[in-house]
Amino acid sequence: MREYLLTLCVTAAVTYLLTGPVRKFAIVAGAMPEIRARDVHREPTPRLGGIAMFGGLCAGLLMAAHLSNLKSVFELSNEPRALLSGAGLIWILGVLDDKWGVDALVKLGGQMIAAGVMVLQGLTILWIPVPGVGSVSLTPMQGTLLTVALVVITINAVNFVDGLDGLASGMVCIAAAAFFMYAYRLWFGHGLEAAAPATLFAAVLMGMCLGFLPHNMHPARIFMGDSGSMLIGLVMAAGAISITGQVDPDALKLWAGSERAAIQAMVPVYIPLLLPLTVIAVPVADLLLAIVRRTWKGQSPFAADRGHLHHRLLELGHSHSRAVFIMYFWSALIAFGTVAYSVNSASVWVLLLIVTLSAMGLVLLLMPRFTPRAPRWAERFVPPRYRRRKTAAPVPVAAAEDRGEAEPVPAGLHGATAIGDRSRFAHARKIGSNH
Secondary structure, three states, rough: OOOHHHHOOOOHHHHHHHHHHHHHHHHHHOOOOOOOOOOOOOOOOOOOHHHHHHHHHHHHHHHHOOOOOOHHHHHHHHHHHHHHHHHHHHHHHHHHHHHHOOOHHHHHHHHHHHHHHHHOOOOOOOOEEOOOOOEOOOOOHHHHHHHHHHHHHHHHHHHHHHOOHHHHHHHHHHHHHHHHHHHHHHHHOOOOHHHHHHHHHHHHHHHHHHHHHHHHHOOOOOOOOHHHHEEEEEHHHHHHHHHHHOOOOOHHHHHHHHHHHHHHHHHHHHHHHHHHOOHHHHHHHHHHHHHHHHHOOOOOOOOOOOHHHHHHHHOOOOOHHHHHHHHHHHHHHHHHHHHHHHHOOOOOHHHHHHHHHHHHHHHOOOOOOOOOOOHHHHHHHHHHOOOOOOOOOOOOHHHHHHHOOOOOOOOOOOOOOOOHHHHHHHHHHHHHOOO
C-alpha cells in the first residue's frame, strides 16, 4: 500500500507543479477559445491542461517501475507499456484538438487507433465472467471489438461530462478511488497478481486528477481540454479492461468457495462491460441522454448543446459549486455502493444505507436554493455563505433626519436600515414622477 500511495503522491505533485507553466504556455500559444453559447464560464480560459496530466502519468509509471514491489508489474506484464502507448496517441490527438480543433469523426478514429495499439500490446479482454455460466473465452476478434468499444465509450463519457469547473476530474477521481479499493482487494486480499496492473492504473489516475483539481476548481484557472478528458477516460478504461479481461474468476474459487460465489465477487468487474462502466455511470447516463436528445432533434450525436445534466442543475437554480458537488455525490454513491455490494452482497445494511443516501441526494437535488447554516460555534471554520447573517440594528428615522443623514420615508419602510430606506424611497419617488 505504501508504494501505491507514493506513486499516487508523485503523480499528483508532478501534475500540480506542471499545471502552472502549462497554463502560461497555453496563453502564449493562443489555446484560449472564445466563449461559446453552451459554455458556463464568463471569460476565455486556457486549455491544454492535459499536458500536465500526461506528465504526471509518465512520472507515476516511472516511479512505480523503480519500486521494489511494483517493478514486477512491468517485468511480468506488458500492460503499463500498452497504456503509455495508447495514452500518448490520445494525448497528441487531444492537444491538436485543443489548439486547432479536430473533426468529430477524426477524433473517433483516433480513439479507435489508440485502443487498437493497446490491444496489439496485450491490453485486451480475453474472457468475460457471466453469472451462472462462468468464464466465457473470447476469440481475438471478439476481444478486440469489445476492448475498442469499451475504450471509445469511456473516453466519450468522460469528455461529455467535462462541462463545469472541476467536474470531470473530480468524478473520475472518485471513480478511480472506488476502483482502486476493489482492485487492491483482489490483489492483496486474494493474492491475484493479475490485478496488480489495474491497481497501479487506478492509483496513477487518482494522482493525475488530484494534482489538477486545485487549478480547475471554480473559478477555474485552466481547463483540461480534450487532451485531458480523453486521457483520463482512456486510463480508466484501461484499468477496467485489465481487471475484467485478465483476471480469471475461476481463480477466486479457492477463497470464494464456489463458481457462483466467484462470479458474484466479480460483480463490479463485469458490470463495467454492460453499462459500460458502473463507476462513472453518471457521465455514461449523460452520454446516452445526449445522444438520444440530439438524434431526436435531427442533430448529429456529436453536436454540442446545453442539455447536459450539469446544465440542467444550473437551470434548476443550483449554484456552480453545488451542481458540481451533487454530481460528486451521485458518482460516489454509485461507485462505492457497487464496491460495498461486491464485498458483502448479503448484508441488508448495505442496501439500506444506499437507499437512505439516495433519498438524501434527491432531497438536495430538489432544493436548489436551500443553504445550510452552521451553528454559531462553527462559523469561523466555514465559508461566509454558510454563516448566519447578522442583522444591523434599525436606525430611528427621526434621529437620522435630525442629523441630516436620511430623507423622510413612509412609515411602512421602517424595517430596513436607513441607507436601504433612502434608496428604495428615492427609487419609488422617481417612478411616481415619471408617471
